[in-house]
Amino acid sequence: MSFISRNFASSFKPVCNSLLHNARFYSTLDSSKLVIEKTTNPKPQIPQNELVFGKYFTDHMLEIEWDKETGWKSPKISPYHNLSLDPSTIVFHYAFELFEGMKAYKGAQGEIRTFRGDKNMVRMNKSAERIALPQFDGEELLKLIDQLLILDKKFIPQGKGYSLYIRPTMIGTSASLGVSVPDKALLYVICSPVGPYYSSGFKPVSLEATDYAVRAWPGGVGDKKLGANYAPCVLPQLKAAEKGFHQNLWLFGDEGYITEVGTMNAFFVLKDAKTGKKELVTAPLDGTILEGVTRDSILELARDRLSQDEWVISERKFTIHEIKQAAKEGCLVEAFGAGTAAVVSPIKNIGYKGEDINVPISLGNSGELTAQVAEWIRKIQYGEEEYKGWSRIAKV
Numbered sequence: 001m002s003f004i005s006r007n008f009a010s011s012f013k014p015v016c017n018s019l020l021h022n023a024r025f026y027s028t029l030d031s032s033k034l035v036i037e038k039t040t041n042p043k044p045q046i047p048q049n050e051l052v053f054g055k056y057f058t059d060h061m062l063e064i065e066w067d068k069e070t071g072w073k074s075p076k077i078s079p080y081h082n083l084s085l086d087p088s089t090i091v092f093h094y095a096f097e098l099f100e101g102m103k104a105y106k107g108a109q110g111e112i113r114t115f116r117g118d119k120n121m122v123r124m125n126k127s128a129e130r131i132a133l134p135q136f137d138g139e140e141l142l143k144l145i146d147q148l149l150i151l152d153k154k155f156i157p158q159g160k161g162y163s164l165y166i167r168p169t170m171i172g173t174s175a176s177l178g179v180s181v182p183d184k185a186l187l188y189v190i191c192s193p194v195g196p197y198y199s200s201g202f203k204p205v206s207l208e209a210t211d212y213a214v215r216a217w218p219g220g221v222g223d224k225k226l227g228a229n230y231a232p233c234v235l236p237q238l239k240a241a242e243k244g245f246h247q248n249l250w251l252f253g254d255e256g257y258i259t260e261v262g263t264m265n266a267f268f269v270l271k272d273a274k275t276g277k278k279e280l281v282t283a284p285l286d287g288t289i290l291e292g293v294t295r296d297s298i299l300e301l302a303r304d305r306l307s308q309d310e311w312v313i314s315e316r317k318f319t320i321h322e323i324k325q326a327a328k329e330g331c332l333v334e335a336f337g338a339g340t341a342a343v344v345s346p347i348k349n350i351g352y353k354g355e356d357i358n359v360p361i362s363l364g365n366s367g368e369l370t371a372q373v374a375e376w377i378r379k380i381q382y383g384e385e386e387y388k389g390w391s392r393i394a395k396v
Contacts, residue, residue: 026070026071027070027071027072027073028071028072028136028137028140029064029072029075029136029137029140029141030072030074030075030140031075031140031141031143031144031147033074033075034074034075034076034077034144034147035074035075035076035077036076036077036078036147036151037076037077037078037079038060038079038151039059039060039079039080040079041079042059043056043057043058043059043080045154045155046193048157048159048162048195049195051157051162051193051194051195052194052195053165053192053194053195053197053341054165054192054194055192056192056193057080057190057191057192058080058152058155058164058190058191058192058193059079059080059151059152059155060077060078060079060080060148060151060152061077061078061079061080061081061148061188061189061190061191062075062076062077062144062145062147062148062188062189063075063076063077063078063186063187063188064076064144064186064187064188065173065184065185065186065187066134066184066185066186066187067183067184067185068183068184069183071134072134072136075144077144077147077148077151080190083186083188085173085175086175088175088176088177089171089172089173089174089175090172090173090174090175090176090180090182091171091172091173093177094172094179095131095226095227095228096131096132096133096171096172096182096185097131097169097170097171097172097226097227097228098124098127098128098131098133098169098170098224098225098226098227099167099168099169099170099225099227100120100121100123100124100166100167100168100169100225101120101165101166101167101225101339101340101341102114102115102117102120102145102165102166102167102168102340103115103163103164103165103166103194103340103381104149104156104163104164104166104191104394105156105162105163105164105381105382105383106153106156106157106158106162106382107382107383107393108382108383108384109383110158111383111393111394112146112149112150112153112156112393112394113381113382113383113391113392113393113394114142114145114146114149114166114391114392114394115293115377115380115381115390115391115392116293116297116390117138117142117145117392118138118139118142119293119296120168120293121138121139121141121142122138123224123225123291123293124138124168124170124225125138126223126224126291127224127225127226128170130221130224130226131172131221131224131226132181132182133170133172133182133185134170134185136187141168141187142392144189145166145168145189145394146392146394146395146396147394147396148189148191149164149166149191149394150394150396152164152191155191155193156193157193157194157195160196160378160382161195161196161197161198161199162193162194162195162196163193163194163381164191164192164193164194165191165192165193165194165341166189166191167189167190167191167192168187168188168189169187169188169189169190170185170186170187170188171185171186172184172185173185173186197341197342197343197345198342201365202345202346202365202366202370202371203346203365204346204347204348204359204361204365204366205246205247205337205345205346205347205348206244206245206246206347206348206349206350206351207240207245207246207247207248207249207261207347207349207350207351208239208240208243208245208247208248208249208350208351208352209248209249209251209256209320209350209351209352209353209357210236210240210248210249210250210251211251211256212236213232213233213235213236213248214250214252215229215232215233215248215250215252215259215260215288216229216250216252216259216260216287216288216289217252217288218286218287218288219287220287220288222259222287222288222289222290223285223287223288223289223290223291224290225290230263233248233262233263236248237262243351245351247261247262247337248261248262249261249266249320249350251319251320252288255319255321256319256320256321257283257317257318257319258283258318258319258320258323259283259288259289260283260289260290260337261337261345261347262337263339264292264337264338264339264342264345265282265283265289265290265292265294265295265337265338265339266282266283266335266336266337266338267280267281267282267295267298267335267336267337267338268280268281268282268318268323268332268334268335269281269332269333269334269335269367269369270326270331270332270333271326271331271332271333272331273329273330273331277309277310277311277312278310278311278312278333279311279312279313279314280302280306280311280312280313280314280369281314281315281316281318282295282299282314282315283315283316283317283318284315284316284317285315286317292338292339293340294338294339294340294343294344294377295338297377297390298338298344298373298377299313299315301373301376301377301387302373305376320350320352323335323350323357324352324355324357327357327358327359332357332359332360333360333362333367333369334346334347334359334360334361334362334366334367334368334369334370335347335359335367336366336367336370336373338373343373343374343377343378344366344370344373344374346361346365346366346367346370347359348361
């Protein structure tokens with residue numbers, strides 16, 4: 001056993017023992033213990049036409065500390081502020097960090113809505129478990145986020161495409177250079193008002209099919225929302241940009257399996273030349289792609305609303321070679337990325353080994369299904385349609 005594995009194992013055992021021996025005093029995350037400190041220096045509201053993604057933040061933030069001896073401490077909402085951490089804090093050195101991305105929307109009656117936050121909580125706990133950070137009751141965190149949204153409701157812009165981006169984050173805060181299980185952690189939530197991802201309508205993107213760098217691999221953490229997954233993708237994106245592409249289409253293996261597009265899940269629409277039936281296809285949840293909330297929503301809505309006589313909805317492996325051949329035969333109908341920030345992002349072409357694979361854009365700026373999916377989800381997010389309880393209204 002290596003020094004690192006011995007060190008890890010020895011540090012993990014006391015944590016487990018501590019939880020067992022101190023069970024009477026070990027507290028779970030409890031929204032009823034929330035303490036609120038309101039700001040005395042409110043920020044000015046930014047005009048909606050000046051909003052830039054992730055640049056401006058609301059008056060307050062939510063914080064909950066955790067330690068191995070007592071568990072989750074009382075949640076606190078306080079004025080937005082800097083964090084003070086020791087230079088040896090474990091998050092800086094060994095990437096004990098995870099996050100989520102959610103949005104809040106202002107409905108027609110001024111109500112505050114969030115979209116499928118329960119899915120974000122499940123994924124956040126999976127990420128926490130994978131990197132030995134504490135788990136929590138997702139519903140309790142959603143209740144706390146509701147209170148943060150109500151307090152800072154003036155920052156939620158109203159109108160189609162406008163929302164408040166919510167960033168729940170958890171970091172290990174132990175002050176030590178030892179590679180070990182964190183005995184302290186911090187869960188915090190910050191919010192940023194944002195405008196439409198495409199302010200003047202869809203802008204189809206061009207992709208470089210990337211096989212010289214790998215985003216994720218079997219047995220890795222590509223299906224977890226960890227900060228460590230994102231930084232290594234920036235350099236390949238810069239290289240793609242130098243060639244005139246907007247983003248990377250991540251390929252895997254000698255077969256050239258399509259996995260994700262940039263930081264989004266990838267969808268393609270193919271047509272069967274013999275039957276005329278269309279297939280909406282995306283990569284399967286095999287551990288190498290993120291379990292996207294938007295991805296899951298698109299699949300469920302498509303299965304529910306598209307005719308089974310005309311459509312097949314597939315989660316399967318497919319390759320860049322299959323897409324190239326489909327384009328050559330006139331059987332590639334459209335393609336798009338899917339994620340929280342943009343909901344859907346139309347794709348217009350893919351560069352692969354010096355060749356260009358053209359993707360049809362039947363509506364001029366997107367494909368028909370791309371536009372349809374975006375509208376389906378928008379209506380649910382803003383409360384114009386109710387669907388399976390996906391839109392949660394924040395209440396005191």
